[in-house]
Amino acid sequence: MQKKRWQRVDGVLLLDKPQGLSSNTALQQARRLFSAAKAGHTGTLDPMATGLLPLCFGEATKFSADLLDADKTYEAEVCFGVTTDTGDAEGEIRERRPVTAVPADLLALVPRFTGPITQVPPMYSALKRDGKPLYELARQGVEVERQPRQITIHALDVLDTACDEAGHLVRARLAVSCSKGTYIRVLAEDIGAALGCGAHLTALRRTRVGTLTLDGAATLAQLDGLDEAARAACLAPVDALLSTLPRVDVTPAQHGPLSHGNPVPREAAGDIGKVRIYANGVLLGMGEQGSDGWLRPKRMVQAAEGNA
Template structure:
């Protein structure tokens, strides 16, 4: 679209969450901007990136939902991953150059034994090809210049690690895994570490995110599907802003307490300590934080609730 045409675009307020099934080969930001144009949304954001190689669930936030996008950063995520054994690449995935080849001699039982060692709390060294920053520069920029810097190991949790399929007989030994992991887990690094534990090396050849905090890719929509819809039908694909908060307990306030809460005042309510989603008459007011003494402090408020 030309600059003149872009200037003529009429942006509008759109509030809601789109569960997008991101295609391979597209950055998360490119997917966000494409969806934003389709909705003509004045304000948009995502809840954490997927690598261009990866497909699957990418929740996108519009309008008021952007206030809660950070709440998915800390959520557990589930992936299906394909690994190729016997080759290491400089990026840890199929987008990189092969830097080492080794023979594959392990059996399926050996793979099951190694996977058991990665379940539960583990440590990972973040990859150089990542968005982590050193002195203000993303590590991937340094990696592209052939510079490698020391990275501190991170504690992560592999809640579930299931072998879905394995093929060790063909010319390209491989397997497919399902992994439910904590925040900060790099599946590329997990693939590499599994390969090292098996003595042959490995890299990621495909990755699909299937779930985040109860949101599932089965309910997601592709950009092609969105583009084929009329505006009303497209807007109907949006979930409400509190779709991002379903893992939190809900708190319903009285009219008097709600009036105080939306003005930024703390209220006394029957809430457990910790974050909660706060409603009045079924309408989302915002995010609150319960204190041990029964007081709930407003944390983020929806616009138009005052």
């Protein structure tokens, strides 16, 4: 068997992850399609979830952690009257309860679950206790106390509902825009508890991470059907991860010191904070400009051969 030849690939892939695949498995499959020597993702999606999974190749991996703090948007489907041990459809059923709530009751709850709220992280999560992931303890039947965390639901919209013949809620589809650290499974459970009937998550699709959206995202199947040139054209540039930062263009004389990790003074003074730095239209990396007017490099991009 011929050994795989890895190559330098720089850029961001907006992957539309399929259901049933872990984020790491999706990453490794995409990495092999591009023969990328270095790759990473920007935060995981549960295997049950589909949708936007930004993948970083090469120099883009230096900025992947920034998307971990980004706001995210999801479309979620919730089933009422049934709870599971995982909070989603992959778990074992815990309880079935009658549902008397109607769509108006769900709409009335929206303000209660919008804005800063607290969540108790689920046992089936990657959070660790004494170095062991909580999901491992959960599989052993062990439940430990978890401290509530504050998160922010920026927007919660009821897209549509399904009811039984009596008009009681059966399912609902929600759009959720939220801060980092939000568990949509827990949100579904908490809404079900507030309605007095319980609920669990049956489907989840991520549509946005920061400023990145599903527009232009590709599936693994689509990528597999492309030739190398067409596949490469699916990659967004490295600075797609830095688009929210102010742009600073530096002179050729400043390029050298910055690339060696040294700060440079700028005529345009002011405490700008984090910035993306360019020279001759080419991204140099990310830096920070303080109130003293000095621009300090933080994470710099290694130039590809021929672009040095």
